[in-house]
Amino acid sequence: MKAVLCKDYGPPESLVVEDVPSPSAEAGQVVLAVHAAAVNFPDVLIIENKYQFKPPLPFSPGGEVAGVVQEVGEGVSTLKVGDRVIGSCGNGGFVEELAIPATSCIPIPDAMDMETASALVLTYGTSYYGLKDRAVLKAGEKLLVMGAAGGVGLAAVELGKAAGAYVIAAASTAEKLALCKEHGADATLLYPADAMDKDAQRAFSAQIKDLTDGAGADVIYDPVGGTYAEPALRAINWEGRYLVIGFAAGDIPKIPLNLTLLKSCQIVGVFWGAFVARDPKANEQNLADLMALYKAGKIAPHISARYPLAEAGAALRYMSDRKVKGKVILNVRSK
Numbered sequence: 001m002k003a004v005l006c007k008d009y010g011p012p013e014s015l016v017v018e019d020v021p022s023p024s025a026e027a028g029q030v031v032l033a034v035h036a037a038a039v040n041f042p043d044v045l046i047i048e049n050k051y052q053f054k055p056p057l058p059f060s061p062g063g064e065v066a067g068v069v070q071e072v073g074e075g076v077s078t079l080k081v082g083d084r085v086i087g088s089c090g091n092g093g094f095v096e097e098l099a100i101p102a103t104s105c106i107p108i109p110d111a112m113d114m115e116t117a118s119a120l121v122l123t124y125g126t127s128y129y130g131l132k133d134r135a136v137l138k139a140g141e142k143l144l145v146m147g148a149a150g151g152v153g154l155a156a157v158e159l160g161k162a163a164g165a166y167v168i169a170a171a172s173t174a175e176k177l178a179l180c181k182e183h184g185a186d187a188t189l190l191y192p193a194d195a196m197d198k199d200a201q202r203a204f205s206a207q208i209k210d211l212t213d214g215a216g217a218d219v220i221y222d223p224v225g226g227t228y229a230e231p232a233l234r235a236i237n238w239e240g241r242y243l244v245i246g247f248a249a250g251d252i253p254k255i256p257l258n259l260t261l262l263k264s265c266q267i268v269g270v271f272w273g274a275f276v277a278r279d280p281k282a283n284e285q286n287l288a289d290l291m292a293l294y295k296a297g298k299i300a301p302h303i304s305a306r307y308p309l310a311e312a313g314a315a316l317r318y319m320s321d322r323k324v325k326g327k328v329i330l331n332v333r334s335k
Contacts, residue, residue, distance in 0.1 A: 005060055006058060006061060028073055032068065041246070043091075061312075065332075066114040095332075119303060124299060129275055132286070153169075154180065201230075
């Protein structure tokens with residue numbers, strides 16, 4: 001079978017595509033014929049040795065796939081050959097065949113195609129855990145989503161709207177903001193061109209205040225980090241919650257802690273992968289909630305680009321260059 005491999009840490013262009021032996025299902029596992037694999041920002045970080053998890057070399061990136069069960073290992077009673085499933089694997093997903101624990105798979109609804117299935121779990125799972133469990137977002141609250149046109153950002157826009165919040169989407173271009181409006185954002189905020197300019201940062205804070213009737217955002221969802229984290233926090237409401245999702249900007253901001261005292265607010269970490277491992281039952285319920293929201297038409301991944309498996313490096317470069325709106329998909333097999 002074909003597999004995309006990271007043999008040495010480096011940029012997307014360093015990935016190789018090679019023939020490797022097909023896997024067999026061990027006890028508790030199934031083997032999937034992978035049809036589609038989603039590309040996510042952690043895939044860029046993991047091949048550059050910048051991610052929290054560091055699998056031994058060589059490895060295949062790719063944390064979520066959709067496929068068909070083609071082999072069932074000993075002790076597996078929940079799945080059978082021919083079942084269509086979403087597989088959450090952390091890494092190893094950019095392959096034609098994947099051995100994965102049966103407990104890491106969930107059925108794909110009949111009405112859901114493979115591309116959509118591969119794009120759903122990581123971004124919506126992260127955003128739902130962040131907004132529901134960590135921020136306890138309430139209907140009527142004002143939610144600011146930073147990097148709102150990216151995968152987790154656009155998911156947060158949709159989920160915030162589904163929760164009844166007033167959603168403000170912040171992004172770097174008018175085109176990205178237009179997409180956010182299409183997915184339910186009530187208001188939009190364009191990042192100033194010069195992120196290092198102090199006046200621009202103060203203006204950014206002022207715009208957040210203007211869009212929240214002077215009160216500030218009740219919840220700030222930030223997968224970006226970088227220069228605008230502190231100006232956003234300065235525009236948080238009393239007892240607001242600032243969700244730390246990740247650092248797509250590359251810089252981890254250093255926040256003056258007196259800002260939390262002045263607003264009696266919280267800076268809240270959101271580590272969805274660790275949550276899944278620590279509380280699988282709660283994650284199972286969250287995924288069931290997400291499937292219900294999908295069936296109700298309240299969420300739907302926006303897929304902006306598709307690549308064949310052999311062009312995984314190009315797909316990761318597209319992600320690394322921050323050109324992505326919503327999700328990028330690898331079509332591993334013909335649909």
